[in-house]
Amino acid sequence: MESLWTDFVNSDYHDWRGSGRSENRLVLSSWQHAFLGKWCLSAPIPALEDDIRVLEQFRGRLQQLAADLSEGGAMAQADRDWLNAAMSGGLITRQLAGEGSELHLSMVPAKQEWTQVMAEVAADFAGTVIEGETVRIRFCENSDCRWVFYDDTRNRTKRYCDDKMCGNLMKVRRFRAKKKAEAIKDNG
Template sequence: MNDKALAPGGLALVEALVNTLDVETGADTLDTADGRAAFGLAEPDVPAARELREALRAACLAHAGHRAPGSSPAALDRLLADAPLLVTVADDGTAALRPAAPDRLVSRIAEALAAAAASGTWARLKACEAEDCRWAYYDRSPGGRRRWCSMSVCGARAKMRTYRARGRGAAPSEPGLRPEPRASNAGEA
């Protein structure tokens, strides 16, 4: 659902992996040969890739201040422990982290996360607040406080639910959505 440009650098790989599952429809591109080929996966690699994807989604949700039931960003820590990185030094003396096993998806993800953490961009990769979406997006807003992948779709739906709940006098149904306080006029008696 993300209507913005892809995340910068290696985070585009992370974003693409998280977005292989359309939560709303249940469609998973890792079920297709083309979808697996995009990540250099064979069919037996898919369960591990799915586990990695959901751990990344949990971390992206945490970046946005949310937590999905039954998921924890700590799972990503466990998965990345199996992806050692090496420090390499170029001819000009610059150092970089490179995956020890570049043919493995988890190693490429670890390299991308290390570079993103160093550049300060990792925390801007988030997952949509909408429970029926959870699409990964890169938050390019100045304050880094975006909540939805698309204001025109997920944001509009959430705001409409809040508006309707307010009209019924009920509390908003989605966590994090609170009616705005009414403005008071100081001059009124």
């Protein structure tokens, strides 16, 4: 299950195949456009250099907090204060939308800027914390990948962000290492 906050944190891309290539997708206008469109958010594209710097710092802190919580740590007061400060940058208004008997309440951002986006990301992360689901935050066990994901399996044992990509790659690597060890043993 992908969420707003994991999608944002994963803008720190690392090639899962082990090439060593990485990419800061926050600086890419194409990523900014796709991210905002996917999550129905608005902000100026391309983001200004100052915005990028703030977004990178925010991402790093959120990534570290997710790592701490995924390892069973508790959220410190300083972390709560930081999240609250991030969420305070986002103002919303409520509007009654829809037609006829299909009315619903929608929350519309008061601003169309990157601080609003960070507030929404922080609120989405806070929702994960409030629901007590921090034990489901995972970092892909493929050390080349570093992808953050939410383990939505019943028994909470998901190890890889994608079983078809990272999972298969790691299975092949283990198999080859085992065969190599066997060959060395047989020849040794």
